[in-house]
Every structure is written in structure tokens, then in C-alpha cells.
Amino acid sequence: LNNQESFGHNYTLRGTAGLTFNPLKGLVLKSELTLTRGWSRSESWNGGQGIAGTAYKNATINNGHSTYTRWTNTINYTVQGLGDNHSLNFLLGHEMMTNTSVSSSMSGYGYSADLTPAQTWAMFNLSDRELGKDVYTNSLSTPSNSISFFGRANYSLKGRYLFTATFRADGSSKFAPNNRWGYFPAGAFAWRISDEPWMKVTKKWMDELKFRISYGTSGSDGISDNLWRETWTSSLIDQGESKVTAYRPGSQLPNPDLKWETTISRNAGFDFSFFKSRLRGNLEFYWNTTKDLLFSMPIDSTTGFGSQYQNVGQTSNKGIEFALSAGIVRNRDFQLQVNWNHSWNNNSLDWIDPSANANRNVSKSWGGSDGVPTYDYLIEVGRPIGLVNLFIAEGPGFYTVDDFDYANGVYTLKPGITDTAPAIANYPSKFQALRPSGQNAFPGSARFKDVNGDGIADVTDTQIYKEMAPHHTGGFGFQMNWKNFDLSANFSYQLDGYIYNATAMNSVTFANKETSAGANRLSYVADCWRPYGVDGNGDLYLITDPSELRALNANAKYAVGYSEHGYATSQFIEPGGFLRLNNLTLGYSIPHKVLDKINISNLRIYATGTNLFTLTKYTGLDPEVGNSTLTPGYDNGNYPRPITFTAGLSVTF
Numbered sequence: 001l002n003n004q005e006s007f008g009h010n011y012t013l014r015g016t017a018g019l020t021f022n023p024l025k026g027l028v029l030k031s032e033l034t035l036t037r038g039w040s041r042s043e044s045w046n047g048g049q050g051i052a053g054t055a056y057k058n059a060t061i062n063n064g065h066s067t068y069t070r071w072t073n074t075i076n077y078t079v080q081g082l083g084d085n086h087s088l089n090f091l092l093g094h095e096m097m098t099n100t101s102v103s104s105s106m107s108g109y110g111y112s113a114d115l116t117p118a119q120t121w122a123m124f125n126l127s128d129r130e131l132g133k134d135v136y137t138n139s140l141s142t143p144s145n146s147i148s149f150f151g152r153a154n155y156s157l158k159g160r161y162l163f164t165a166t167f168r169a170d171g172s173s174k175f176a177p178n179n180r181w182g183y184f185p186a187g188a189f190a191w192r193i194s195d196e197p198w199m200k201v202t203k204k205w206m207d208e209l210k211f212r213i214s215y216g217t218s219g220s221d222g223i224s225d226n227l228w229r230e231t232w233t234s235s236l237i238d239q240g241e242s243k244v245t246a247y248r249p250g251s252q253l254p255n256p257d258l259k260w261e262t263t264i265s266r267n268a269g270f271d272f273s274f275f276k277s278r279l280r281g282n283l284e285f286y287w288n289t290t291k292d293l294l295f296s297m298p299i300d301s302t303t304g305f306g307s308q309y310q311n312v313g314q315t316s317n318k319g320i321e322f323a324l325s326a327g328i329v330r331n332r333d334f335q336l337q338v339n340w341n342h343s344w345n346n347n348s349l350d351w352i353d354p355s356a357n358a359n360r361n362v363s364k365s366w367g368g369s370d371g372v373p374t375y376d377y378l379i380e381v382g383r384p385i386g387l388v389n390l391f392i393a394e395g396p397g398f399y400t401v402d403d404f405d406y407a408n409g410v411y412t413l414k415p416g417i418t419d420t421a422p423a424i425a426n427y428p429s430k431f432q433a434l435r436p437s438g439q440n441a442f443p444g445s446a447r448f449k450d451v452n453g454d455g456i457a458d459v460t461d462t463q464i465y466k467e468m469a470p471h472h473t474g475g476f477g478f479q480m481n482w483k484n485f486d487l488s489a490n491f492s493y494q495l496d497g498y499i500y501n502a503t504a505m506n507s508v509t510f511a512n513k514e515t516s517a518g519a520n521r522l523s524y525v526a527d528c529w530r531p532y533g534v535d536g537n538g539d540l541y542l543i544t545d546p547s548e549l550r551a552l553n554a555n556a557k558y559a560v561g562y563s564e565h566g567y568a569t570s571q572f573i574e575p576g577g578f579l580r581l582n583n584l585t586l587g588y589s590i591p592h593k594v595l596d597k598i599n600i601s602n603l604r605i606y607a608t609g610t611n612l613f614t615l616t617k618y619t620g621l622d623p624e625v626g627n628s629t630l631t632p633g634y635d636n637g638n639y640p641r642p643i644t645f646t647a648g649l650s651v652t653f
Contacts, residue, residue: 004045028076035068040062045059059124060105062106063105065102067100069097069099073094075090076090087154087155096148098144105136161190165186166216168185169184170182186217188213190211194207206272206273211270213268232247264289269285280324286320287316289350297312312353324339325339326338334481334482334483345471347386348384349383371565376388376389378464388573389568391569393446393449393571397571398559399444401443403417420457421458424457444531444553468633469632474492474493497576498573498575498576500633529560579614581611601653
């Protein structure tokens, strides 16, 4: 206990300045510059316990500095003299962004037992240099630069027929010079149906009805800066009695042919408003296609690298989005507004490049090099993204005492009960005493479905189990005002989808089979089958008696937690649905009759809580685990959203 301490500090300074100039009627020139500087420092200390083969203290100090610059210039011109029935507007713009960072790290070992963590950090040079373990590193990131040129034209006929055309040219340093630029056009049309003369009969109850349709493209360069060119890393190695600097290639094979990932968006929908905006909403249908998908793929090890970023294929998302807002109560002292939105989405992999030098399945590798199956996410053209491939738990997921015939301390499987191959779950040698020669199963060992019916559950008996990505998501909330008080809340929800709880599997199914008894692991292990008892001296002994085993494990949920191989089991593919209170805000505005005396226009005091509760069946820390492109729903130690409380004062003079 109290063997480790760590602290982190992050500071950000952001400044924005803008200049707007109107040289003539209808013409607006605008320039905006944003400068951001960030500083970070983290300190960690370890008291020396738990470090394999050592008993000395160590400490680490990390420092970082980042800069971000964004400069945007626009020219906006509204054509004059077109009359009441026509409106024409043009926008031309230019944007530049740069991002750089530098970091340093120091690690020292062998500090005196008398030094506290704070003293160790302050006197970092007092490490034991003779141990030869101190490390000092500096890193300068590759600058990320982008430049964009864009234009837009808006035309309105009678305020009823609206046309928009846009075009962007984006350049990014994350791609090689031959693919640095991407070009992305878009267009949209909207029709205010409610303004048509033949819709006058609806004016008493309909405020607006608008139909809109659009088609456009957008680009993504969401990758690291060094993936298109060869990189090298340096390290110190021993050469005789001295250390020299050595260089080795980076971890990924460079790909100079990388290019922009492009999303084609097709949208059609309606906006509506009724009863003096008491009821407002929209309904939208969409079909989005993302091509030239950027993803890291495993490659042939003979290249000397394990992976390479490639433009590997095309995905699509089709769905419906609906939003509704209603003013339930509107009077002088009390107002209540409620809102709700819901979306349905269906995704699929449309195409994958047959020439890509890659295995198209994905291994998350949480179970190490011996984890099974090798590929736990499958990528299949024409099917949804996020298909998990794993072993299907049979019965409770483990063998019970009732699955065996017991005689002389040995458990022999009953006829018709399928054995599980040691290539899936390999257990400590001490369990061999419980089973006959040639049998792997024993009470508490993992049990899986024999999918192919060959008489044994082995590594060939995996199957696609669930589609991880959700189809139905949404949110709702309310805003309420009573006199000078205001109260608002916003909720989000997910109705379906699943989560691959690799965090739990890593603790329950993947362990050092000979030495992990009593190791510090997650609380899931408390629900594993217990093969050991504790004698009067406090020592563990292997239980062989059926009655004792049955009684001790009456409430067990999972198999024995001492498998050599990490195995992916359907037991930890868990429902991903949830209801979360994202934020709750209570505020009070000081009456104007009080503020007028002190020349203040508005003064509001408020308190906000975020992520206050989440209702879910998921056993992990947070059901919102994120959705990567090819492996949605994957949770392996994802950091949960924090609960935060904020109090503030808003003043307007």
C-alpha cells in the first residue's frame, strides 16, 4: 500500500484576435488568428516493491510543450440591387493550421529510502548511477501542417427556393507530395413549401415546412504525421564499457501512396415548425459512403515490419435521424421546453482492396501472442462492421461436477459431454491429478460449444457471435424556468449494440497458470470457479471431493482463472445499452431591479454536474467505449468519463 504516487499538471493558454472590415456595402473582409500554447508535467514515484528482481525506488518526470496556430481569412460579398425576389451571396476563404510539440522524459533508479516522493522529484540527480538504468529522452514531433482554400455561393429565389454550392481544396503534410491535396465539392437545395401561395390555408397552425436535399464530399487526414515516409528511432546500447547511439527503423512500414479518406454524404429531409414554434423538429434520411479508408493493417513479417497504414476499402452508413422540440408551458413566470432526438444507423463494408498486402481480419491481441482465436474481429464484404469471432460458452461457461463420473479422486467426462482442447485453455499441471490421461476438462475448466461437431471444442470452433455496433441511439432533455430560477438536464441513450469486454477477459482468462493464485486482479476473479480450499494453517489445498467442490462453487459465474492462453469467450460480449445523465444545471439570475443599481446588465449564478449517473447492464467501467472504424465496441481498459461538478458566475456589463 502507498507504494506509488503520481501527479499530472496541464496548462493551456489560448488567445483569439479578429479583424472585420466593410470597405463597401455588401462586402465583408474578415481575418481571425488563434494561438494556443500548452504545457504539461507529470511525476510518478514507485517505492520499489513489486518490481521484478529489484528492491530500489524509481521515479519519472515527463515534460511537454505544444503549440497550435490557426489563421483564417474570408471575403463575403452579397450582390446588391437584385430586388426583393433574388439574393446572391459569395464567400471565398483561406485557412492555415500548424501543430507542433516537444517532450522530454527522465527516469531515475535506486533512490535512498529516506527520500519522500516530493524530495525525489526535487533532487532527481540523486539516483544510483551505478545501476545503469537511468534514462533520459527527448522527442520533437513532426509538425502537422494543413492549408485550405474554400468557396461558397448561396442563391435564393423569393426566399422560397434556396441553392448552395461549395468547394474545398485541402492540403495536408500527413500525405506524400503526390497525394497531399484533396478536392471536395458539395451542393444543396432547399424548398420552403410553407411559403407557397397554395399553403396559405395552413398559416394559422404551421410556421414552416421546408424540404432539403444535399450531396457532398469531405476529407479526413486523421492519421499520424510520419506514416508516408521512412522514420528512424535512436537508442543507447552497450558497446564494451561504453554506450553508443544506435538507430533502427520505425515500427511501421511507410506508405508513400497514402491519400485522403473521403466521405460522400447524401441527405434528404424536412424541417417543420407548428403553433408559433411550440412544436419544432426535423426528419432526415442519409446515406454516407467512406472510401479510401485509412487503417493500420498487419503485413508479411518478412518485410521487417508488423503493420502498415493503407487505404483499404469502403464502408457505408445508412440511416434516419429524427429530432423534436416542444414548448409545453409558456407563461410569464414559468416555461418548460422538452426535446428528443433519435437515430437509426446501419453500417456495412462495401468493398476492400484485393491488392492490399494485408490480412483483412483484425487481432486485438489483448491475450498475448498465444491468445485465441488469433483474429477476434472479422472483416467481411457485404456484412456489418464489427463482427466478433470467438468461442461460444457452453452451459455456464465451465464444466460442473455433474458433467463427470467421479472415482478415486479422478473426474471422467460423462458420455456425450465434449472435451475442450488444451490449445484453448491450458491449466496448471497440478490439475492433472483430477482428470484421466488424454482428457483436458475438469470441474471448473472452461467449456465451449463444439461448433463443427467433430467431438472436441478446439481452435476451429469459433463463430461470429454478435454485431457490436449499435443501431439505435438518441437523447432527450428539458429546460425549465420559474421566475429567476432555471433548471436544465440532458440525457443520452443507446438501445442496442454490444461491448467486447477485453478488460474482464484479460483478468479472468489470461494469467500465468502456475503462479497466478493470489495475484492482484480485477474483482471479476471473485466470481471464478474455486478449485482450492484453505486449511487450518492458512495454506491452499486442491479440493477433490465432489460435495465440497459443489458447495464452494454454487454461485460461480466464470471458469477457473488460471489459463495459460487468453481466450475470447461469448460470456464477456455484454449488452451495450445505457441511459446517461450527461449534465444537470441549476441557475439563478439576480433580478434586474437589483442590478440596475450597480450598472450590471445580467448576473447569473449556476452549478452544473456532468455524467451524474449511468444505467446499464454492462459490467465494465463505462458503456461508451468509443467506436473505432473496424473494431467498434472494444473495451480494454478504456478510461471512463469522469463525474464533474462546476460552479460559476456569469456577468454582463
